[in-house]
Amino acid sequence: MQFLTKLSILLLFIILNIINSNLVLIHTSNNPIYQFPNKWQANVQGWVADGLTNHEPAISTGFFFSDYTIQSQRVDEVWNLTSIHGTDIYNLGILSDTHLFYPESAYFYYTNSSGQFCSLSATGYLSQNMFASEDSFIGETTYNNVKVYQFSSSYSTGILKNVNITLYVSTISQKPIAFVVPNIGRFFDGSVVNFITFDEVKGNFPFQNDLFNPPSYCKS
Numbered sequence: 052m053q054f055l056t057k058l059s060i061l062l063l064f065i066i067l068n069i070i071n072s073n074l075v076l077i078h079t080s081n082n083p084i085y086q087f088p089n090k091w092q093a094n095v096q097g098w099v100a101d102g103l104t105n106h107e108p109a110i111s112t113g114f115f116f117s118d119y120t121i122q123s124q125r126v127d128e129v130w131n132l133t134s135i136h137g138t139d140i141y142n143l144g145i146l147s148d149t150h151l152f153y154p155e156s157a158y159f160y161y162t163n164s165s166g167q168f169c170s171l172s173a174t175g176y177l178s179q180n181m182f183a184s185e186d187s188f189i190g191e192t193t194y195n196n197v198k199v200y201q202f203s204s205s206y207s208t209g210i211l212k213n214v215n216i217t218l219y220v221s222t223i224s225q226k227p228i229a230f231v232v233p234n235i236g237r238f239f240d241g242s243v244v245n246f247i248t249f250d251e252v253k254g255n256f257p258f259q260n261d262l263f264n265p266p267s268y269c270k271s
Contacts, residue, residue, distance in 0.1 A: 082185040083200050085220050085227070087177070090118045090252035095126075097229075100240035103139045110134040115244075116262060118252075119179045123263035124152040126175075151265055152176040158265045169269035177230075181206065182218050194219040194229055195245075 093115045098108040113128030129147040130140060144163030151158040152174050160169035181187070182202040189201040199219040206214045217231040226249045232242045256262050 082188040083220075084183045084185060084188065085200070085202060085218065086183040087117065087119065087179045087227075088251040089120055089179070090256070091250060092116050092252055092256075093227075093249045094247040095128075095244050096247055097242060097244040098134070099242035102238045103143075104135065105138045106240050107138070108134065109138065109140060115246075116256065117177070118256060118259070118263060121263060122154050122176075124176055125262055126150040126152070150175065151263065154178070158269050160266065160269055167266070167268045169265065177216075181216070189217075191222065192219075197228060198222045199228060 094113075095115050096110075096112045098110045100106055100108045103109075110131035111128040112131070113126055116125040118124075127147070127149050130145070132141070132146070135141045144165070145161050146163075148159065148161035150172070151160075154176050155174065157172045157174035157176070158169060159172040160167070162168070181204040184204075187202045187204045189203050192199060192201050194201075197219075199221055202218040202220065203215050204218070206216045214235050215233060217233075218227060219229045219231075220227050227246050228249075229243060229245045231244075232239075234241045
């Protein structure tokens, strides 16, 4: 009995460490779950289609930073000029921009030839546990020729209500490789974010205050 108790404690310790290291965890029901690391960063590439892109896919490359200990996320993106030529983004001179996401608010800011601009926007904050439920598991499939676990979770914030976000996690590396946001209305036609790299961050981000706080001209 004492041996079984020690074994149970050991198994619990292993499971908790799997959760804390944020790998996919296989439950006894054989449904995996996924929980994002407390802190992570990624090189990303993808596209978005909305009113500013004339409802055509606009391609961007950038970096995604997330720190759940302070409930903050940041996306820096640079636009592919050939994909935005003739769109409102191009006409506004937005060649690159930054999004800061918090659970209930967000900033969108950029610099063009006319100066610095900042506005409040709908938040795209991805919660740490939005795929940490067995109910979010859809099944196994392939994405860009990679075998993945597919998850789906309903997302609501601000004006966005019950949006089903899809997450693909590699069955080998157990790291996210993409998430997909569907069409959610007349203005927004959908987006795809592909993770080129995805790494857990230990300790604090360098320049953390600057990284997750808006510049002064956002507050003026």
